[in-house]
Amino acid sequence: xxxxxxxRRRMELEKRMRxxxxxxxxxxxxxxxxxxxxxxxxxxxxxxxxxVSAFHTDTSExxxxxxxxxxxxxxxxxxxxxxxxxxxxxWEDRNISLPAFKEKEEQSxxxxxxxxxxxxxxx
Numbered sequence: 623x624x625x626x627x628x629x630r631r632r633m634e635l636e637k638r639m640r641x642x643x644x645x646x647x648x649x650x651x652x653x654x655x656x657x658x659x660x661x662x663x664x665x666x667x668x669x670x671x672x673x674v675s676a677f678h679t680d681t682s683e684x685x686x687x688x689x690x691x692x693x694x695x696x697x698x699x700x701x702x703x704x705x706x707x708x709x710x711x712x713w714e715d716r717n718i719s720l721p722a723f724k725e726k727e728e729q730s731x732x733x734x735x736x737x738x739x740x741x742x743x744x745x
Contacts (some may be wrong), residue, residue: 674682
């Protein structure tokens with residue numbers, strides 16, 4: 623093996639390593655870019671709603687009313703319970719454990735601490 627072949631192979635290996643590293647960093651930066659984009663959109667929408675609420679017109683009052691209704695909307699407890707059951711069944715069918723949805727034994731049987739008076743003389 624000559625020096626030229628060694629250099630060529632080394633350069634090829636370095637090129638492959640750079641390509642691999644570039645692929646890893648590209649996925650990490652895309653998720654970071656998505657977070658920045660979501661934050662940007664949230665800030666723009668919040669600013670638009672604050673600006674709209676500053677002017678007291680029929681349209682701005684309607685927009686603010688709808689926004690308040692959307693924020694204050696509460697899902698009934700029964701609907702949440704059925705959604706939770708469907709979610710748990712879906713994941714249990716796929717044999718994925720969900721420790722957050724399992725009831726803890728400690729919660730079902732609370733431990734009672736018994737305090738006894740100190741019968742010895744205390745300093």
